[in-house]
Amino acid sequence: MQRLEAPYTSRPEESRGRFVAEPESPPRSPFARDRDRIIHSSAFRRLKHKTQVFVYHDGDHYRTRLTHTIEVAQIARSIARALGLDEDLAEALALAHDLGHTPFGHAGERELDQLMKPHGGFDHNAQSLRIVTRLERRYAAFDGLNLTWETLEGLVKHNGPLVDGEGNPVGRYREHGLPEAIIEYAEAHDLALSTFASAEAQVAAISDDIAYNAHDIDDGLRAGLFSLIDLGDVPLAGEMLAEVLKAYPDIGMQRTVHETVRRVLSAQVADVLAETKRRATKHHPHSAQDVRLLGRPLVSFSTQLQEKNRVLQQFLAQRMYHHDRVSEIMARARRVVRDLFEAYLGDPALLPQTWREDSFTDDTSRFARQVCDFIAGMTDRYALDQHKRLFDLDPLFR
Structure with a gap:
């Protein structure tokens, strides 16, 4: 079956290219x-x-x-x-x-x-x-x-x-x-910062919202930060949970959670598709550039789902992101980052050799950015290992 192509898609053959020109790679x-x-x-x-x-x-x-x-x-x-x-x-x-x-x-x-x-x-x-x-x-x-x-x-x-x-x-x-x-x-390399991005970029952004709206429910339940009962009055999540309990009253906790989360995902995707098609019909973009110059997002949730997601995010912020257990660990994690930054900035010799290229510059901000780049690239595990190596303690557990 031939795939539909929207008139406002980003066509690779019309790409504005790369900063350093390269031959194509068919x-x-x-x-x-x-x-x-x-x-x-x-x-x-x-x-x-x-x-x-x-x-x-x-x-x-x-x-x-x-x-x-x-x-x-x-x-x-x-x-x-x-x-x-x-x-x-x-x-x-x-x-x-x-x-x-x-x-x-x-x-x-x-x-x-x-x-x-x-x-x-x-x-x-x-x-x-x-x-x-x-x-x-x-x-x-x-x-x-x-x-x-x-x-x-x-x-x-x-x-x-x-x-x-x-x-x-x-x-x-x-x-x-x-x-x-x-x-x-x-x-x-002018990125036209005053316009919107392509429809594909807008899709990637809203997909991020869809994923964490659904999957943070899953992780929060798994961690015991809230219960299925707590979701009952939360828009979207509560609606999907009610559907699952009505259709499958005896499937157990694990399957109930999964069925609820996947329905939250599906409902959001369906809403985005319907709202985006409605906006495309209304505004008639004929090219990727038309999407950039539209003056508003083309890819979006409906007003109704935006409100439901706002309330869901409030619930997750209160019951998960700001939960005492999460907040306590993250406060200690901030200490790890602060200790490492101050140590490297104070003694460049603590940095790996490949990260010392700006360590003797008179430009303090340039070297601070070098340290920042190094720490920002760390994994949780590597940051904790480096902190333990430098300070001989693991602040997340003491």
Whole structure:
């Protein structure tokens, strides 16, 4: 059966190319090649032992950054196929979306941002860009992965424009300005920061929301942070649970949880497909560029599901992300990050040889960024090992 192709799909043959020109690599398209480079990168492998919500040693069945990323990629590819978009680009962006995350999840990111305040702060989206344009050093002809313009654009702008038409930062960057990494790269390789990204990038972003909305329910239940009964009054999750209990009243806890979670996933995907098709019919985008210039997201939840997800996120924030057990461990994890940063900044000899190239510079901020890059790339396990080596204690358990 011939696959539908939307008129506003990103066509690889129309790609704006790579910063460093390269010959093509048939039979792969440029976007498929981007996906493959991301999968084979060191940063992607390290996601295996980076925290999603629980630190890596809490159990083998909780999600890590890697398993979450694979789940996001599966959802993104399915949505892209149903909408007639380029599946390889959507998958590449889904696989790359968490590359810039620190060890210990958002706790590690918040601590690094605080420590880096005098030196430009820390932002995981900007860090993802640094990884794929500078920090991965595998290829002879360039630093980074030399990804296509469309993949880099989507990586930076998957949540929407970063600046307005006059160049003023918007959204999350309105108060503190754009991260230096994004400014520097955009000056050399214009990523059109005032427009939306492609439909494929929007698919990758909403697939991230779909995945964690559903799977954090699963992990929270598995950890005993809340119970199935607690979900009864939560929109979407409670509705799906009621369906399962009505259809299968005697299947047991494990199957009930799985059936509920997969229905939460399916309901969100169905809503995105319906709402996106409705918006496409209303606005008639005829090209990928039309999507960028639409002035609002094309790929979206309906208003009703947005509200249900907002309430679900409030529930998860209260009962899971801010649970005393999680908060206590993450407070100790922030101490690990802080101790390592202060130790490396105070004594460059503690860094591995390959990370000392800027250790004798007079530019303190440049060296601080070097230390930040090193710590941000750590897995939970490696950060804990280094802390124990330097300080002879494991602060997560003492």
